[in-house]
Amino acid sequence: MTAGENPVDPSLAQAYDRWTKAAAGVLAKSARTTPEELPEPPEAMLATPTRDGVTVRPLYTRKDEVAEQGVPGEFPFVRGADPARDVTQGWRVTERFGDLADDADAVAINESILEAAANGTSGLWLAVGANLAADDLAVVLRGVYLDLMPVTIDGGADGAAAARAFLDVLAAAPAAPEQAPTTAATTHSLGLSPYTAAFSGRASASAAQATELAVAAPAGVRAFRVDGTDFAQAGASNAQELGLIVAVALAHVRDAVAAGLDTAAALNQVTFAVSIADDQFAGIAKLRALRTLWSRVADVLGASEAGAAITHAVTDLAMFSQRDPWVNMLRSTVAAFGAGVGGADQVTVHTFDAAIPVDQRTSRSPFTRRIARNTQLLLLEESNLGRVLDPAGGSWYVESLTSDLAAAAWTVFTDVERQGGYSAALDGGAVASIVAESLAARDEAVAHRTAPVTGVSEFPNLGEPTRSEGSARTTDLPTASPALARVARRFEELRDRADAAENRPQILMLPLGPVAEHNGRTTFIANLLAAGGIDAINPGPLSPADVADAVANNPHVVAVLCGTKARYADDGGAAAAAAREAGVGRLLVAGPEREWTADEPVDGHLKVGIDAVAVLTDLLEATAPTASTGV
Template sequence: MTASDDPAAPRGADALRQAYDEWSEAAAGVLAKARKVSADELPDTAEALLSTTTGDGTVVRPLYTRKDEVAESGLPGQFPFVRGADPVRDVNVGWRVTERFGDEGGSAEEVNEQILDAAGNGTSGLWLKVDGGIGADGIATALRGVYLDLMPVTLDAGAEGIEAARAYLEARVAAPVAPQAAPSTIANVQSLGLSPYTAQFSGRATVDVDAATALAADAPEGVRTFRVDGTDFSQAGANNPQELGLSVAAAVAHVRDLVAAGRSRAEALGQITFGVSVDDDQFAGIAKLRALRTVWARVADVLGEPDAGAAVTHAVTDLAMLTQRDPWVNMLRSTVAAFGAGVGGADQVTVLGYDAALPAGERSSSASFSHRIARNTQLLLLEESNLGRVLDPAGGSWYVESLTADLAAAAWDVFTEVERRGGYQTALSDGWIGEQIAESLAARDLRVAHRTAPLTGVSEFPNLDEAARPAGTAQTVDLATATPKLARVARQFEALRDRADAARTRPSVLLLPLGSVAEHNGRTTFVANLLAAGGISAINPGPIEPDQIAGLTAENAATVAVLCGTAKRYASDGPSALAAARAAGVDRVLLAGPDREWPEATDRCDGSLRVGIDAVATLTELLDHLTDGGSVSA
């Protein structure tokens, strides 16, 4: 007899409660064993101890069960559009692989060659840089030979937006028509890309709002005028609820303008597309797109037009997450971001080049190579992993549904607070939006500095053998998608690396390993990686005795040393090693590990290198000492 056959076995809610209690007891036992205490001595429940809080305040629990079920959210293409905006999406195509053109300059003819080549190699959507590139008068040439009824186009024309929009609409009329008609789907929506409200925040060149609103009155079917670009907020440091809530607030401001100009509410809602940033947190990316559709559908419902509430989304891999150091790791970041965007139901996805954070002159690969890698990242997801063949594959997951609901609720709170303050324009002009994002950026910077938000190749496992970058270029990003308020996640550590590279000789610190390799290896490795994150080399002579310290100090001209060992070894050999280092003239002696491991009632080290410290502040202080204290001349 199985448990389910036993008439006395608990069922329904009772069975769920019993299963949860059994899991909780088992998890508490493991936690207690790891902490070397009894389960009764744990400070909280197993679920609470294993839960984590994301940077935007969302609590992620270790276990999701049937009690976390949410109401059915309908089918893709049906209100409230959580599961997708498109009811007739072609699963053989999936989302649109939208490639960006015009950033590298070149004539309209050259851009046209690039577009046609890309179209023959998997690109199914175009994002065209106009201002500072081909210009409005080059649009027709750049799009020559392109089936614009099949290939959705998004313009990025900045201050030339009105002229570019008119030029594009003329080119669209004259464009060849595909032999086989394209289905009328959201995937084929064209965007004139005008972003006056979000660009006002980020400082990008843009167009006059009234002129853009007037242009929208003449937009033909299948063409949307406004692109509410959430990347304007995310690049400045906005968290996910802020990006979504502020994007919706800006979109509502456009809707009000359009209604005031004589458009119906449904028509006004149909003039908006959304640009959404996605980073390497795949579940957050999935939930972010689902939450945006949820919130926008709710806005449409409040306006009395629920059927017009399908948000058209263009997901773009986050430029702020890309690093200048060890840029090859960006390929992994972008792959995860694209995965999240696709699974989350983005209508179009753009993967930026893996080297996009570097100035053009410092990129080791050609632009065509970077474009191909970005394009093929999506094609592998679509054509080998078949991610586009299932609509909303994460739907029904207790975790994803809960995360979506939490994020949508947080975004709605941001949106309603903006409305309470008088709307988007007022909240922007009185500085509230800037203040909120500045607070979010400061919190993110703190997490990065303490390495609770680790960056592979930058704050973790850095490569000191990389070629030095030109001085003064740490924040330089040539890519036109960069806004004046771009605050890259890695910028604090990369500024330290640039500073260390600018020294005549690389700054170095002497390690003083105590005991056997087994005793010190974990901490010498930790310290070496921590120092390398600031561009500082760790000199590891292997296990040492106190009487060797004077010679090692003189040989390496060391002014800073780090004692590395176990608490037991610190108790036996630490004081004598510290005394020897001081006698040898070492200015600062640091401890690898927490201060509590050092024996009491003895001379103490000058600081400690351990998990959880403000690594940026510590490394900055070390560089100050090493470059100004005589060990290294800058």
């Protein structure tokens, strides 16, 4: 049963109808029309569609109630995988080690781990490769209680060797005086993700190696890490990421069964990595929807008791900006909130400078790691988010969003299955095609600033340090896949290009009338231009007679008239003529075309809803022709 399918109490339906009529009256008034002329239903004007085709409605009531979802740790596991989670600890604060500058060698990494554990870290994610060899794992994990602290291995191309080395360390670890039972929170992961890596281009062990290790894995260890971040970083929507990782997980289960495991044992070799961004309700619903989907798969396979999805939520690297990176702390806080409330078993918050190339970072990793760790600890220790399991459960909105997102993801999953399963869909290009389509839609929304990026496309800071040209498109980052396409990258490419010019590009604003009239438009233009690295010069309030002097004192190729519709009608034509006569080669107007009624022609309009990336690229060509191209 999906949201909205429950029988509706007649009195509730009548109350909802009354609300609908009242809302229609308000909407009609604001639109200067009548309720009868509004679309049906009128409240659709207040609804928000997502990239997954899910509609977020303005109001949720008891008519959206869904069936009871059970309790945490029991089928269908919507409310959590772990029936025995320690609510005094909450989810595991999982920190990554092995690929930052301070991770110089095994001894240094071990010291960092022990210090982090003493300061709140309760899970480890180890990058085996550049700074950490598989043979060093015994040193790195010295002093770590492996029955209490879950470890995830990221071994890249050496994943199989790293997994075997970890299993050796685990087997040699001294037995605890009192062995703690393995739970969803303490399950180790060998981190083998060959199928998702095959999409993103990450180095990985082979599927055959992963299956061999899954068959031999001891209790408390799972071999397959189905990594949704490979899809999310490339631009997949939430439903696409969920549908694809369920398809990948099923492919692993089939491999393991073919290798000799029974269905329940094969299911118990899977863990999921899920990308969580800064839409808190989407993050909550995403994790709940994944557990819904995986329990359904397990039920169809005849092993419903093994259908608990163990989840490692990772803050979405694609949402991180290089410009104004401090804002990433806020994005991470919202994402961590969604992950925690959504019931993730482990959560990793990337450092706020995670999108910046390592050699350009100005903050030391102990500081950035501490901020990332404390983001979670504040939510756990001060906000007490871990003390209630599935606190969003029962919310009409969250339950409806969970159900709708699960239905959208199930469509993605079944489409993949109809093509012969994940490997066939990947080889045939279907996976790349749907993710590319989602990325294009996301990029278009960002370019038109309907999906704003604070500190980048909105409220940028031109005074911050510059980045090396080409930084915006780099994928050479810890935890990044070669398919990484960050949300902010296209605006940041413009900023890199403007910074590379000999002199910062400038455009002259020509504010007409008093400040009270033009301030909204000059602020809009200054922010729009700054998003492309262009400095907006504001000479102050002008009359048409002042325009020539303003242009003479600030000679620029491009100028923008800024005023109200009424001011354009009174002074726009004279001001435009004065600007042309004074030498302005390209004259733009702040505001829509319908507001410009003067006979004097202009060269374009800067308004809400334009393709800002395209417009700013064009303006950079006009104002900084010597800056290198490549946007």
